[in-house]
Amino acid sequence: MAYGMGAGGLVGVAFETVSGTYTAPTKFVPILSESLELKEQNIYRTPIRQSAARIGVVPGDFSVEGSITMEALEDCCLYFTECSRATGVKTGTTPNFIYTYNPNSNAVPNKTLSITVVRNGVIFGYTGCVVGKQTFTVNNNILEYTADIFGLTDASPSPSLTPVWPTSVPYGPGSWQIQIPNPTNVFDLDTFSFEIDDAGAEQFRLKNARGAQFASFGERTCQMTCSRDFLDATDYTNFKNTLGQKITVIASNGTNNSIQFDLFNAIKDVYQVPLSGVGDLIRAAITYQTTLDGTGNEYDIIYKTQEIITP
């Protein structure tokens, strides 16, 4: 044994053939941080028995919860979005593919992930993982992606692990095309956060083994927050009139490598434009909520990549 630090860690993922059965990683994902943990729901006994102390514990159910934050790389985010509440369609021809994800209304995802985390040489294998919430945000001038994970258990596997890492690059300054409304390009945003929350949760059932039975989804909320230069009253008037607009954000590193997401009918929910200081630019802090547009579309996420998966 030896002391360890985060630099030596790694995260790998694989689609499970059978949900909940550990699968060794097929894709290694460079991450910024992760907080996956096995959460136990032990039952501590406090019967009235001449003592105020807990007299014992009954092992409870357990499940996996936590989040993974990474540089948004199109070939890596793809794996997590595939295990969210969305249906993927693959188009394009070798070597360049386009994966388009549209939300669905299913209770469970189409696929689950086995997520392998190595911490100080110890292998943790979380199974049955689904992505209950996804967030794209600009941090330190690059696009970052956070997946909130819900899963079943830690299989404590011992696979042979020698990772091969992707060489795709993050999206930074000069990568952006922001259209509010689509297709009008705007140049007044300096940051945003786009969040899709499908209210993932573990489901426990009475059975002959401890642990969650499956992970499911609930009611979806989809929102984007951003700060825009306040140039005139046009956008503010749209806010007062609860006018929906289509928003498109494209982060591109070339014709065949990009991440795009669309909010088809974004309603401004919050519009704050304060006089915050003598030397401060006047900017509007805006929160958009999405609803369905006239054709039934809410949002989509489009990955252009050379990565090969089968949605």
Next chain:
Amino acid sequence: MPIEVTVDHPEAGDQDIFINGLGTFRNGQTATVDDDQIMRFRAMNSVQKTTHNEDGTYTVENELGPEPQDLEIRGVTIKVVEAKGEKADETPAGKAPADQEKATAKPATATTPDTPAPTSTPEGSDK
């Protein structure tokens, strides 16, 4: 002895992959890695073992990592380059030398970790 690294990763498509300590390789191609890089690979993958003593002190030993050809890496085949008069060896997928297919890709020198990674170019890469 130098090794040949052949990458045939089923999911990577037309992309480069990076193996920590060995370098960057194009999927579908074969590249040669020299002895110096192999030693760096073993050093970068060395394992530290700490022994705690009863008085609270501890000692640390460092064990070099395995030879690359002894590893099982998904989508990657590594074989020792055959020197004159010696037989080639290969990753534990374990084909006998007579059964090995000839590498069809043109060998290229692997990128060492000291070389600026090709991923940093502002324009990215059109593929």
